[in-house]
Amino acid sequence: MIDFQTVFSDITPVPQNEGKEPPVCSIAYAPEFIEAYDYLRALLRKDERSNRALDLTTLCLKLNPANYTVWHYRRMILVELGGGGIDDAAITKDLDFADDLGGTNPKNYQLWYHRRALLEIRFKNATEENGIDAAKKELKYVDRILEDDSKNYHAWSHRQWIIRTMNNSDLWKSEIEYSHTKIKDDPRNNSAWSQRWFATHRGQVASFAGLGTFISCDELRKKGVILSSELADEEAHYALCGAEIDPYNESPWRYLIGVLMEQWRCAQRENNSHEISKAVELITNNISNIKELKHSLKDNPPLKEGAAPCVSLMSALVDLLELFVENEELLKEASNLCKELAEVDTVRRKYWRKRDANVMNII
């Protein structure tokens, strides 16, 4: 709390000016909100960068942590008070402040951005070793947040920013392990599967977008934009293991299809017979693995779902089977699966009918 009459006795508060028309979407601010922001407006006008101004931003941010102007003003004050920079002790103090303010589940852009702005300074001033330590410490902090909400979009993005900024081989590797830990905790955590993709690809995005000139599969693998053949095998295996734990979970299935399609599309694009036959082999193997899983499910239905048809599994199978446009047998299998899906996945019956029609068209 601030004793405004004493601390700001020289300041005339500036009320919010709504203009001469009646305000629109007028918010019924609490009296303490109005008082704090009236003084904030007065200080902003003078651009006063003092300790009492810092305290006022603390109060204003407690009242509304989403006010990005106040965060910005606060950083300007910190720079001024630090004699032209923010020293490491002040950074630690303000990281703690942001942490307290966010509570256990921080979900606003500004809080995370404040951390990032402070850490940018810390990383820039640190030696390589100290920088990595600081990064690890921050990753631990994010982990604590993810304990509470394992799908917090901002928290995962913040991890990506740290790892990308550091671009350190060990950090990239340990992020793969981290994704594994989070997937083990909850295989239905799609954010963790996405992070695994991010880490195995070292943050690079192929999607064949904006590449402009043609690059061969080999070159893309060397750059790590797409997985090496060995890694693709391993990751497909990993995904399938995840799917075995809970076949009704969409996430591992989509990760599997992502891994396989990356190899397939790259080969198709290069139109290189060696690449294509490698991709065909990879996909054929996985089709038989999936079918095996499908049969074992039939024999030993899981307790919870019983004998309920497994939509995620069936739909992954359709995606792979329909790639073989010259194999009528496989296409018919795909078509039959679509027909079954139209019956059991009723909310998407129109979609599955459409998929079936597409497959039938190729036949």
Next chain:
Amino acid sequence: MKKFERLRHIRYFTTSLANLPKQYSSADTNRLTLVHFAVQSLDILGVLPDQNVCGDAESEVYLNRDEIIEWIYGLQTVPTLKIQATAEMNIDGSSSRYVGGGFKGSNYLGHCNEGSNSYDHSHLAMTYVALCTLISLGDDLSRINRTAILDTLKGLQKEDGSFVAVSPNNTNGLDVKESDDDCDLRFIYTAICIWYILAEDSPMNSASASMPCIDIEAATNYILSCITFEGSLGLTPGREGHGGSTFCGIASLHIMGVLDAVMESSERRGWKDDLIRWCVMRQYSLPNENENVMNNGFNESDNAAGIQGRPNKLEDTCYSYWIGGTLHLLGASHLLDGWALREYVLKCQSPYGGFGKVVGAMPDLLHSFYSMAWLAISEEGGCCKSEIDDAVEENTAKYECDVLAQVSDSVRQLSRLDCALGVCAKRKVSLKNAVDSLRTDQ
């Protein structure tokens, strides 16, 4: 199925335009977006007055169009003319350009009649909602500082094609690098909408300018670099796919007029299928028949299925529009179960009017607008068309038939929405006229 509570919604949106409870304090910097949500919803409901005032100041339903327009213009920022260091030319052929043009989200820093202070700045999202709201209120945009806004827009685009959201009006304010974090698909989308509405070289306006206002190719490539292994779009390259960012990216491609070309390119063979599959999979499964009988008794079946924003997350009404709208723009919204989605959205109606995020939640303006927006587009693309006939035929309970017919009628009466831009389609005609006259004036 629940009825569509038209009158309660009209009351909810008009009272929100006047006063909001203190829970909205965290949206203090973006009050303009709240105005946008309420005004657009009323436009969809077809009740924005042709004359200035609707109702009277004492009644529950009261709207003064000119007062709202004046209030919005009070948020237009005062731009600064800067001399370019480089010889780069601007849209008007000069070598100086404006920064800080556009709108701010509310007057927490002061009203524009006070002049500006060093922390004042415009924001892309606020400029976008200001333009949309003014258009819907029938303003002719004659007081829009078009040159300053387009100059500012151009200056905010980065080399990678993305846009910085915030433009300070002088060097003491937020510096552009400072807000790097804000470069994501939300601001590509709002930038593209502003360009579409105001620029000469946009598809909205026929004349092609000698100097393009924004780099369409770079923006397109940035959007494509956000494609995930699932086929969706993340907020920035590498991030998890998300319903909101997917809509922003696809709607931007649509508005730039490159969506079809991008989808058909051999470089991205298969992407459209991936994207449609990802979107369609976001709709929750229907509860099976046994569950229905147990939970609801015999007559009242629950056929509600909402949409989630990411795999294995909860349903949420706003994704009805983000995901349903994406499918709509791809010509594939008929692949959803439109009636099950309508039923979910209607279940989220609040007894006070408006819609909550989930069943039983308090209503808020964001979820209310996106629920309305989805209902407005659900009449198109065959999304619910064949289903109503089936449902009426299948359903023997007379009550259900009546409700279905009521819902069908009330949704049909809603104004059609331009899905990509987020304003009623009928406003686009007046918008074109307004911008045409703006061009001849300036």
